[in-house]
Amino acid sequence: MEWKRARVSQKRQVTIPQKLFEQAGIKDEVEFGIKGRNIIMRPVRENIGNDYFGDLILADLIQEGYKEQELLTKFRERQAELHGAVKTLIAESVQTARDYNGTDDETDELFGDVMGD
CATH class of the missing domain: 2.10.260 (Pemi-like Protein 1; Chain: D)
Incomplete structure (x- = not known):
């Protein structure tokens, strides 16, 4: 360092x-x-589930023909899928960092707040 x-x-x-x-x-x-x-x-750290990715999800759903309540339901489903994918990516990155430096302390300091829940 x-x-x-x-x-x-x-x-x-x-x-x-x-x-x-x-x-x-x-x-x-x-x-x-x-x-x-x-x-x-x-x-x-910007909230990845909002703004840019939300706009992309919404554009796709509109193009797929969803409207009204069904659009909202599908948007929430896709946003949850994205959230899960991001959490998996972070978990994999944290594990790679731990494997690289052999310690959990520094990794937990940097990523502990986004790994919860």
Whole structure:
């Protein structure tokens, strides 16, 4: 893991080194967590089940001829399928990360909140 040092301003502001900013894939927002005395910062994860994928699902269902209540029912079914597929993909990624570095601690810190339920 690469470490960079940054000053904290009187307003508690920190400038993220550009290289780390880019490697982390930060866009407009970050979220913070704390574990012991360590602050964890990561890019905000967008809810994959909404917006873009929702639009694609809806477009497909309309093209397939669904309307009214049946459209809503089918949309919810497909959205649930997508949610399950994403959770499976995350689980597989977490297992790959654990196999790679041989520890669960860091992986759980990064992905624990999206693995629940």
